[in-house]
Amino acid sequence: MPAVPQTLDTVQSVTQSGYKWGFSTDIDMEIAPKGLSEDTIRLISARKEEPEWLLEWRLQAFAAWRQMAEPHWGKLHYAPIDYQDIHYYAAPKRSAGPHNLDEVDPALLATYEKLGIPLKERAILAGVQGTEAAEEERQQVAVDAVFDSVSVATTFRESLAKAGVIFCPISAAVREYPELVRSYLGSVVPQGDNFFAALNSAVFTDGSFVFVPKGVRCPMELSTYFRINARNSGQFERTLIIAEDGATVSYLEGCTAPQRDENQLHAAVVELVALEGAFIKYSTVQNWYPGDAEGRGGIYNFVTKRGECRGARSRISWTQVETGSAITWKYPSCILRGDGSVGEFYSVAVTTNRQQADTGTKMIHLGANTSSTIISKGISAGHSNNTYRGLVRVGPRARGARNHTECDSLLIGEHCGAHTVPYIESRNPTARLEHEATTSKIAEDQLFYCRQRGLSEEDAVGLIVNGFCKDVLKELPMEFAVEAQKLLALSLEGSVG
């Protein structure tokens, strides 16, 4: 994965602004009229050439959503969202669906290249070396790129298929593997689960689908890259990952958006299903546009991510590095249904300027001897607010359940806030639950110590912050850990002093 460490360098040179991914692509788009109604949903479904059952499913979700109210229990403050003032479908004109790279609009490819994701190069590489070579090369990463509402390109589909792994846009999966999609879609996050999940279920446009069959270890990292480009549009992607008995897969998502004055809505749903003995590792490097120093613009990120350890001894591991978005509302969770199943949540959330993050996890222990680990590192700077909100629930049948939670907050400056809101509910007396929390500041003496040794103030902050986050960063796939470290340093640029 040679591209990723260079990603930031490449992109840094592209723009001069504080947010290095803020450019937009001028591209011919097909955009649905603003507003949300049954007609909008029918239009999306028709554009995607979906079967009748999925349209019905969407309409059910929409009916549920209309009965629901936007949740306001998070420690988040923002102007009301006008759901009728958003485009729910925006697609680059030439791409009616997934197709080979030659058909992709060159402007689009250029965008992804600017972002450090040279799809074409990788595809060529695969073509030249042949699929076997590609599979031996564990370093390679298959990428699904989602531009506004549609997936524009998925690489390495063929070599993955040889291993039996399905990796494709979910819209393609609906057409090609309808039974698989139908039996798993909504099985972890039902249509009416919550306000934003219901909205997503009604209008989701694209996202990734991964299926790893029994006993297969996915031969390469899978990655999806999300990009919001169109003005006043929302992105509602839906990702579904299924690992059958004994299967293993590691998946990474990355996201950016242009710098715009208005807020843009992102309401995704991710569902993971791990059957007996399966392992799913899901990593996120989230870098949506965070808004400017005064809090203008930026992405509203309301995301529902949930994995179910359905089979015994299965394991789901969430790792997230969250540096972007004006508002983050996100609680990647694990339902530990299978006996002996394991849930993990490793999180770094950075907020600067006027960013607000309310993020954490839910570990729902249902099976016996289930265990979970939560390590959350919150870093607040500027006038931002950073809240960890986590639930550990142990059901009556979860004999011997164990949880270990560590929540550490680091404050930079005098005007930011860090909050920790743990909820612990145990209905089984044999459960062992541990919770540790610390709050610290980057001390003046630490900065001076580093500077006396020759480090600039910003390098010193980067070093201290990366040290603070080490326990989480080491969980990322190695190639991405490098990117994440640089991203942390960049996000906090200028936040000290």
Next chain:
Amino acid sequence: MLVIDDLRARVEGKDILNGVDLVVPTGEVHALMGPNGSGKSTLSYVLSGREGYEVTGGTATFDGVDLLSIPPEERAAAGLFLAFQYPVELPGVGNANFLRTALNAVRRQRGEPELDAVRFLKLARAATKRLSMSDEMLKRNVNVGFSGGEKKRNEVLQMGILQPKLAILDETDSGLDIDALKIVSEGVNALRGPDFSALVITHYQRLLDYIVPDRVHVLVRGRIVRSGGPELARELETTGYAAAEAEAA
């Protein structure tokens, strides 16, 4: 050559340095002694550029560079190293990573090529060996969980790797047992040479048995009140600072 001329400084509104005059020629090691609260640590912080130490008058130059006008990291690049009295812990930051980052930051500022991990490790291992320290020291997090003695030794290790032109040791001997004291002294003595100078701040004469200074200065109430050869330190050991203080009053 370090030249301090009539240096005055204030901390939290209180005058601490009241006109320090001091010259440390290149290649010499000078000791700075004095009672508690006389301004020894303040002088080291003012020279290295710590925030909150307000310079109210005078100058300090090193090899012609006006130290007081540049940020701490540029002073470090100019060759100034401060061994802290209370070394700071950096959780999660590996010692080797910290040192390489520091060394490369300094090299970059000087326009020298950066060292890759392999070459750095070779250099660092050589330094630990020279100082009779274990490589283990490089793998641990910066000063986290270190004993007082280990922290001081880590300062000397950093000094050995960064190879400064001017080292200020702020009571590096305090809290050290005799073995640690010897290691620390050897670390300083190993650097002695025609291009290296040091200002050794200490409360006790004991350290000066191992690091024999070219000159000894006594700081009382923010002023140098006496200067002399190594024998001055021994004299103070018997008479104490009372006489010097009386002289200053």
